């Protein structure tokens with residue numbers, strides 16, 4: 001039987017990186033075994049829906065190259081793939097009705113106020129909270145109905161014993177039945193709960209493996225009983241480890257951005273993010289971290305999914321991004337950087353000029369969004385120059401003036417205008433002026449770039465070109481004052 005896996009997000013907020021990690025593992029597994037990857041939108045909790053969230057989630061998948069075989073924007077033979085649309089077809093109601101008819105579920109008329117009071121009393125008495133099964137008694141149910149005519153449907157769970165679910169990563173996991181109450185299948189608005197819709201759809205969509213975050217593990221014993229009651233076979237379960245922040249508390253906004261789209265919009269490369277997320281709960285071995293998408297597909301296995309929590313380390317992500325940036329060819333990197341530069345600098349960028357700049361800056365670049373700031377001095381007409389910074393260590397204003405005047409003269413006559421020719425010419429100048437090269441080159445660097453830290457000076461001057469350098473040296477002399 002061929003593998004069918006699904007990513008089943010609820011459109012209740014941003015595409016959280018932890019949630020997208022679930023999508024990625026499902027995708028990887030499907031692609032690694034030639035299976036089918038399905039996206040299903042679980043939007044039955046109408047109160048929690050956030051407008052735009054579904055599109056944001058799908059956009060995040062597309063950005064990361066997690067293409068799906070069936071689902072929204074795509075269709076497929078098991079549609080519709082949005083639960084509210086399936087609800088309108090009566091799919092969940094039919095299932096609930098069948099369970100009620102078979103005595104495996106029952107109508108509950110208890111009011112929210114009663115349930116609330118019950119919960120408080122249980123808490124006060126130190127008992128675990130759960131429905132007290134009042135409406136299981138027909139006489140009681142009738143009495144409750146008089147007060148509240150619109151029922152929910154509850155599933156009849158076993159009251160005692162142990163429920164054992166098997167997880168492919170964690171092995172057998174046991175749950176005390178007495179701690180699991182008769183949960184709601186169908187709400188009073190006629191919408192199914194997550195449990196009912198999820199189980200029914202996984203069955204109808206012929207899902208073979210459920211891979212989802214560990215936080216859903218407590219739902220598994222409920223689902224197991226529900227599968228049994230419906231006479232359906234339960235898919236294999238794979239719960240993915242929790243994702244923590246560096247302080248080892250659950251990853252949240254406190255740790256920084258959690259939306260996958262934030263990373264897209266902040267200039268991360270999808271391949272870097274892909275590699276980084278793949279290692280949140282899976283490993284190839286104990287040491288390899290840079291793994292291409294193709295290799296991940298080839299090597300992914302459920303056996304190497306970890307049970308222990310993964311730590312989301314934003315510095316590591318930056319490191320990955322640097323690695324992937326350096327793996328790009330100059331042309332590819334130019335294409336990736338151009339929109340960022342044009343937006344950030346508000347100017348049209350000469351691509352050929354950029355192609356010559358990239359080799360100088362590629363090593364230092366961590367993310368595309370840093371490019372405008374990092375490269376601005378190449379494009380500005382005249383970068384701002386702070387006269388204080390022109391005067392380097394062991395120099396005074398006079399010496400700096402002499403240095404810059406000498407630099408200007410050399411620049412006027414240097415032939416050819418290449419880094420290889422410029423360097424000896426300027427070393428000779430330092431000697432002639434009796435200056436340390438550090439002092440001369442430092443002043444020149446500030447003059448031509450406006451910065452104290454920049455790529456190697458003569459390569460930078462070569463790329464900037466003679467005219468720009470002359471203009472900037474003259475400007476620096478002006479800034480230095482008489």
Ligand code: GLU
Pocket residue numbers: 008009010042194198211212213216
């Ligand atoms: N809709 C659930 C979520 O938002 C899906 C959980 C599952 O995969 O079963 O994560």
